[in-house]
Amino acid sequence: MKRQNFLLLVGVIALAIIPLFLVAPAKEGEEIFAGADGEAEELITKIQPNYKPWFEPFWEPPSGEIESLLFGVQAALGAGLVAYCLGYYRGRRRESPTPHASAN
Amino acid sequence: MHIMGGYLPATHAVGWSLASAPFLAYGVSKLTKQLREQPESRLLLGASGGFAFVLSALKIPSVTGSCSHPTGIGLGTVLFGPAIMCVVGFVVLLFQALLLAHGGLTTLGANTFSMAVVGSFAAWGVYRAGLGLKLPFNLTVFLAAALADLLTYCVTSMQLALAFPDPASGFGGSAVKFLGIFALTQIPLALSEGLLSVLVLNLLRSHAASEVASLIPVLKGGVK
Numbered sequence: 001m002k003r004q005n006f007l008l009l010v011g012v013i014a015l016a017i018i019p020l021f022l023v024a025p026a027k028e029g030e031e032i033f034a035g036a037d038g039e040a041e042e043l044i045t046k047i048q049p050n051y052k053p054w055f056e057p058f059w060e061p062p063s064g065e066i067e068s069l070l071f072g073v074q075a076a077l078g079a080g081l082v083a084y085c086l087g088y089y090r091g092r093r094r095e096s097p098t099p100h101a102s103a104n
Numbered sequence: 105m106h107i108m109g110g111y112l113p114a115t116h117a118v119g120w121s122l123a124s125a126p127f128l129a130y131g132v133s134k135l136t137k138q139l140r141e142q143p144e145s146r147l148l149l150g151a152s153g154g155f156a157f158v159l160s161a162l163k164i165p166s167v168t169g170s171c172s173h174p175t176g177i178g179l180g181t182v183l184f185g186p187a188i189m190c191v192v193g194f195v196v197l198l199f200q201a202l203l204l205a206h207g208g209l210t211t212l213g214a215n216t217f218s219m220a221v222v223g224s225f226a227a228w229g230v231y232r233a234g235l236g237l238k239l240p241f242n243l244t245v246f247l248a249a250a251l252a253d254l255l256t257y258c259v260t261s262m263q264l265a266l267a268f269p270d271p272a273s274g275f276g277g278s279a280v281k282f283l284g285i286f287a288l289t290q291i292p293l294a295l296s297e298g299l300l301s302v303l304v305l306n307l308l309r310s311h312a313a314s315e316v317a318s319l320i321p322v323l324k325g326g327v328k
Contacts, residue, residue, distance in 0.1 A: 005306050008306075012299050023169040040282060051111075053108070053111050055208065059202075067204065071161045071204065075161040075162060078159070082151045085147050085154070086307055089147075090311045
């Protein structure tokens with residue numbers, strides 16, 4: 001199980017790093033690794049140049065920094081929940097070892 | 105897969121909201137029943153929600169030269185079934201729409217449909233099929249999470265193609281273009297999500313075997 005988990009982690013990291021080397025560096029005025037959501041937005045305006053979004057968000061993060069802060073907060077909250085759950089069960093197993101409390 | 109607020113015609117926005125609503129209502133009733141009957145499962149529910157939260161916040165580079173994010177719906181679906189994960193996915197999207205201006209309130213229905221409804225039911229279908237075919241359990245989880253992730257982005261592409269058919273080539277031409285942006289980018293990310301889902305489920309199983317087995321009956325016999 002431990003070996004499999006290690007390999008899974010290596011796989012995830014490799015899948016995120018490999019594209020950085022595969023994609024040609026950006027030419028002047030071009031941006032690489034932009035968000036796919038934003039690219040879809042551009043495609044919409046290409047297909048229907050007259051389309052006007054009819055609704056604006058009530059609030060938008062005032063800068064890219066603040067937006068990345070909020071994404072960081074979201075990731076931290078999520079990771080916190082997962083880690084709390086794992087930590088709780090791990091601690092409980094140490095305190096009262098029961099025969100069926102460990103897999104494999 | 106987030107369609108930005110205001111970027112779907114009003115009729116489409118309303119239509120997708122109506123399509124998602126019954127799944128959400130059913131999900132809420134399943135969720136209350138789950139928490140009443142197995143209150144101790146709320147910790148694993150929290151972990152499933154947390155997993156969807158963290159995965160949908162991570163924008164990961166892909167081979168197409170753009171970035172996108174996984175959805176994290178598959179893991180919770182394997183544990184709690186699709187209806188409950190519809191609600192969890194909706195909560196994630198609501199948070200992103202209100203606080204991050206990522207997606208939007210007007211497109212919440214369409215985004216809920218692709219990520220929470222199609223994502224969770226696709227994961228469930230693949231998971232059940234994998235168990236039926238007696239595939240190894242971890243491979244089944246991997247396929248369920250990865251295919252649900254990929255299918256979510258295919259649905260987003262279709263939603264946009266329906267709303268914005270190409271003037272020359274119509275719905276089909278437009279669908280190919282949107283799929284080119286979303287589905288291709290998503291392939292390596294879907295693989296990542298599959299691997300991560302197996303990893304986290306492995307960890308949960310090694311520390312909380314009996315709790316996980318009470319949600320996943322096939323694990324009761326100690327399946328590898």
